[in-house]
Amino acid sequence: MVNPWTGEVAIWLDGQRHVAKLTLGALAELEDALEAGSLVDLVERFENRRFSTRDVLALIVAGLRGGGWQGSATDLRTVEIRGGPVEAARAAAELLARAFSLPGEP
Numbered sequence: 001m002v003n004p005w006t007g008e009v010a011i012w013l014d015g016q017r018h019v020a021k022l023t024l025g026a027l028a029e030l031e032d033a034l035e036a037g038s039l040v041d042l043v044e045r046f047e048n049r050r051f052s053t054r055d056v057l058a059l060i061v062a063g064l065r066g067g068g069w070q071g072s073a074t075d076l077r078t079v080e081i082r083g084g085p086v087e088a089a090r091a092a093a094e095l096l097a098r099a100f101s102l103p104g105e106p
Helices: 024-033 039-047 053-066 084-099
Strands: 009-013 016-020
Touching: 009 053, 009 084, 016 053, 024 039, 024 053, 039 053, 039 084, 053 084
Parallel strands: none
Antiparallel strands: 009 016
16 A cells, blocks of 8 residues: 555556655656756646656656666566556656645645
């Protein structure tokens, strides 16, 4: 089980459950991975449903690394994410939302 109070989100890779969360270090890594813009720009893209697959991948990688995973974006190219691209986008949006709000906040 994940703890939403600490920003955790479950992500399933090749049938194995991983805990992802955007720690301060993961957020800094995410900012470095973004080729243009800031985290505020990223939040706005998700709020307006204008995010790219690169945005989703960067968020998933940063969240997994914040949860202790040692992989890279290259490693995710060959794994099956349970639920496919739609679930990956949902998990990425949830990671972003949980990083900047408390559970139950709108």
